[in-house]
Amino acid sequence: MDAVTEQKLSGRKILVTGAASGMGKDIAELFVTEGAQVALVDYNAAGLKAAAQALGMPSWACDVTNREAVNATVAAAGEGLGGIDGIVNAAGILDITPFVDLDPASWDRMLAVNLTGPFNVIKAALPFLQGVPTATIVNIASVSALMPMPGTAGYSASKAGLTMLTKSIAMDLGPTIRANTICPGVIRTEMTRYLWENPEHHERAAERVALKRLGNTADVSRAALFFSCEDSGFTTGTELPVDGGFSWR
Ligand SMILES: NC(=O)c1ccc[n+]([C@@H]2O[C@H](COP(=O)([O-])OP(=O)(O)OC[C@H]3O[C@@H](n4cnc5c(N)ncnc54)[C@H](O)[C@@H]3O)[C@@H](O)[C@H]2O)c1
Helix, strand or coil: CCHHHHCCCCCCEEEEECCCCHHHHHHHHHHHHCCCEEEEEECCHHHHHHHHHHHCCCEEECCCCCHHHHHHHHHHHHHHHCCCCEEEECCCCCCCCCHHHCCHHHHHHHHHHHHHHHHHHHHHHHHHHCCCCCEEEEEECCHHHCCCCCCCHHHHHHHHHHHHHHHHHHHHHCCCEEEEEEEECCECCHHHHHHHCCHHHHHHHHHCCCCCCCECHHHHHHHHHHHHCHHHCCCCCCEEEECCCCCCC
16 A cells, blocks of 8 residues: 555545644644645634644634634635535633632633534535535544533533534534544643643643543544544544543543
């Protein structure tokens, strides 16, 4: 088998949100290595430009909560790539605050970015996805979708909502569109820098999971690749924890 036929996403066109940083950026990189054309989307215009230039792929700066902007972005990305076969929704925000102190504006924003954002992107991409025999949607939720943790009421609600949104659309959009959720544990990205930069917190977080380490973006990217290619061709509506053995206890 030559190198080209080994690529798992050869010829596929995939839009990735949150692509300026962390998991979204790493997913875009892996997908390009696997032969995909990737449209990178993020609201961090500077980070996005750098990530897209490094990959030689097109990018669109866009806030996923802005439905009109998302509609225009997805239409332009679909035109630019000549179609969209798959989506990865990785854009997200986190505010860990005890419920008594949780600002209602922060609740609103977490639901808008983490839940309504993916809704906006999927809705806008549907005309493209529906024209494809094997389209894929991958949503990045969190172990917070599966289990309660202190201070995560808004984040957990948004991610649990995203998990059930994914299951529901898997029912509605099959058989040609598959939709799955990834539920990462603690992964070393900008979002969790406050945790892993502190040796004590880092050790405590690693100690409480079976595999005794924090996750890397590559751990999540490989799961996103699985859900975006035919290796997962009979799998839809599931959520996969990528958490080193945390959420099942
Ligand atoms: N890092 C973790 O431990 C962890 C664990 C579980 C789930 N997650 C989820 O994984 C996803 C990726 O997070 P990450 O850890 O790579 O964090 P990150 O902060 O490195 O990346 C998130 C990206 O989303 C972008 N973004 C945020 N709001 C946006 C908006 N309104 N419109 C467009 N882009 C927006 C940011 O600019 C950033 O580039 C998020 O959905 C996050 O909730 C992270």
